[in-house]
Amino acid sequence: MSPRTADDKMSGESSTTADRARAAAGDRVIDAVLTASRLLVAVSARSLNEVEDSLTLPQFRALVVLASRGPLRLTHLAEHLAVNPSTAMRMAERLASAGMIDRSPNPENRRESIATLTEAGREVVEQVTTRRRDEITAIVERMPADHLDRLVEALESFSAAGGEPSAGYDPIPLGWQ
Amino acid sequence: MSPRTADDKMSGESSTTADRARAAAGDRVIDAVLTASRLLVAVSARSLNEVEDSLTLPQFRALVVLASRGPLRLTHLAEHLAVNPSTAMRMAERLASAGMIDRSPNPENRRESIATLTEAGREVVEQVTTRRRDEITAIVERMPADHLDRLVEALESFSAAGGEPSAGYDPIPLGWQ
DNA sequence: CACTTTGTTTGCATAATGCAAATCATGCCC
DNA sequence: GGGCATGATTTGCATTATGCAAACAAAGTG
Numbered sequence: 001m002s003p004r005t006a007d008d009k010m011s012g013e014s015s016t017t018a019d020r021a022r023a024a025a026g027d028r029v030i031d032a033v034l035t036a037s038r039l040l041v042a043v044s045a046r047s048l049n050e051v052e053d054s055l056t057l058p059q060f061r062a063l064v065v066l067a068s069r070g071p072l073r074l075t076h077l078a079e080h081l082a083v084n085p086s087t088a089m090r091m092a093e094r095l096a097s098a099g100m101i102d103r104s105p106n107p108e109n110r111r112e113s114i115a116t117l118t119e120a121g122r123e124v125v126e127q128v129t130t131r132r133r134d135e136i137t138a139i140v141e142r143m144p145a146d147h148l149d150r151l152v153e154a155l156e157s158f159s160a161a162g163g164e165p166s167a168g169y170d171p172i173p174l175g176w177q
Numbered sequence: 178m179s180p181r182t183a184d185d186k187m188s189g190e191s192s193t194t195a196d197r198a199r200a201a202a203g204d205r206v207i208d209a210v211l212t213a214s215r216l217l218v219a220v221s222a223r224s225l226n227e228v229e230d231s232l233t234l235p236q237f238r239a240l241v242v243l244a245s246r247g248p249l250r251l252t253h254l255a256e257h258l259a260v261n262p263s264t265a266m267r268m269a270e271r272l273a274s275a276g277m278i279d280r281s282p283n284p285e286n287r288r289e290s291i292a293t294l295t296e297a298g299r300e301v302v303e304q305v306t307t308r309r310r311d312e313i314t315a316i317v318e319r320m321p322a323d324h325l326d327r328l329v330e331a332l333e334s335f336s337a338a339g340g341e342p343s344a345g346y347d348p349i350p351l352g353w354q
Numbered sequence: 355c356a357c358t359t360t361g362t363t364t365g366c367a368t369a370a371t372g373c374a375a376a377t378c379a380t381g382c383c384c
Numbered sequence: 385g386g387g388c389a390t391g392a393t394t395t396g397c398a399t400t401a402t403g404c405a406a407a408c409a410a411a412g413t414g
Contacts, residue, residue, distance in 0.1 A: 027310060027313075028329050029313060029317055029325065029328060029329060030217070030309070030310070030313050032328065032329045032332035032333055032336070033210075033213050033214065033217055033332060034217065035332070035333075035336045036210050036213075036214075036332045036335055036336050037210065037213075037214040037217065039335070039336050039339040040207070040210055040211065040214065043339070056371095056399095056400065056401085058400080058401065059400090073361075073362095074361075074362065074363095075360085075361060075362085083401080083402070083403085084402065084403050084404075085361080085362075085363090086362090086363075086364080086402080086403070086404080086405095087401060087402050087403075089362070089363065089364095090363095090400085090401080090402090091400085091401075094399095094400080109361095109410080109411080110409085110410060110411090111360070111361055111362070111409060111410040111411065112360085112361055112362080112410090113361085113362070132207070133204065133207070136204075136206060136207050139335065139338045139339040140206055140335075140338070141338075142338035143334050143335060143338045144334060147330065147331045147334045147335075148206065148331075150327040150328075150330070150331045151206060151209065151327075151328075151331030151332065151334070151335060152205050152206060152209045153324065153327070154324045154325075154327045154328030154331055154332075155209035155210060155212070155213045155328065155331075155332075156209055156212075157320050157321060157324045157328070158213055158216070158316065158317075158320060158324075158328060159209070159212045159213050159216050161316045161317070161318075161319035161320045162216040162220070162316040233368095233369065233370085233402095235369080235370065236369090250392080250393095251392075251393065251394095252391085252392060252393085260370080260371070260372085261370095261371065261372050261373075262392080262393075262394090263371080263372070263373080263374095263393090263394075263395085264370060264371050264372075266393070266394065266395095267369085267370080267371090267394095268369085268370075271368095271369080286379080286380080286392095287378085287379060287380090288378065288379040288380065288391070288392050288393075289379090289391085289392055289393080290392085290393070355414100356413100356414090357412100357413080357414085358411100358412080358413075358414100359410100359411080359412075359413095360409100360410085360411080360412100361408100361409085361410085361411100362407105362408080362409080362410100363406105363407080363408070363409095364405100364406085364407070364408090365404105365405090365406080365407090366403105366404090366405090366406105367402100367403090367404095368401100368402080368403090369400100369401080369402080370399100370400080370401075370402100371398100371399080371400080371401100372397105372398090372399090373396105373397090373398095374395100374396090374397090375394105375395080375396080375397105376393105376394080376395070376396090377392100377393080377394070377395090378391100378392085378393075378394090379390100379391090379392085379393100380389100380390080380391080380392100381388100381389090381390080381391100382387100382388085382389080382390095383386105383387090383388085383389100384385105384386095384387090384388105
């Protein structure tokens, strides 16, 4: 928002140049990550469709969250998916009627109900994950080996700088809306 | 698709180990890129909301495509967004009634109608882009400088290996959904 | 028991999506 | 020139995803 401040007027051209340099770096990075993201998205979508084309991507994300975090209250599921509780609720209904999850009230606390992955749900997640991992592996195999470590290192550094908690095996960005 | 071929049976354990190594590499990469993607998605969504919270992310993606490719036929817009023509059509309607784009029939060829960014649309894209670039720049500034080049290099290598056409300034993956 | 807190569910409204069928404007071929 | 294949847009239909706000329900508190 404010690449040009009062300071700029003092330092003149050099500051402007530095700004431009950083901006260019930002553009390059954003381009690179965006492209890589697209690739990953494409891979994920393809993997999902090959295994189960009746599930939508948001639904699959929900399954993945349940697979990695274990049974969750609807509220927490909603939080992990970064959606409104009502959205999570209705998604849960659909997933339940598709046999992918179970939704039973917690006996301890009858006001909350817990979503659990069914065996079918677990299998879908596993198959899609395997499929996806295979595709990624195939891509990675085509990369120069020495780029691999750098890639991971650089990406982690980037994420750390952005304050994003490292994502064990969480969602799939797909949510990009 | 075929990490295990007939050859595997000949080389025995070593091949299994290699497979595991590659798979692990794949997992690390996917984790890293996924995390970075999430960060980028978050940044994009935030930037968009700060500038214009009445636009949805898909709509904004459409504007970005128009900004980078220039006026497009609806069919082509749909292709660039990787959605069905009917989806693009209705999105175009909404964007038009929001004053972000113009939709006029091509005088040359009246069967096609062309979507053009309006001044308002261009401004939104520019503001959001600036905002986003600033945020990315801020993150990049916190990275060790020597990681930057590697990051770009490694990511490009990854995308190239996956056969993803380098994305000048295209969409935002958000579509993961 | 009245009041608050917390989690779930419903109502209401809008967007995004895909598929298939209906139009519409061209271009081309007898 | 009339009829047909083609390509592009538009409509109809159905489903999902979303958010917000209000209604509910189960605990917990004073």
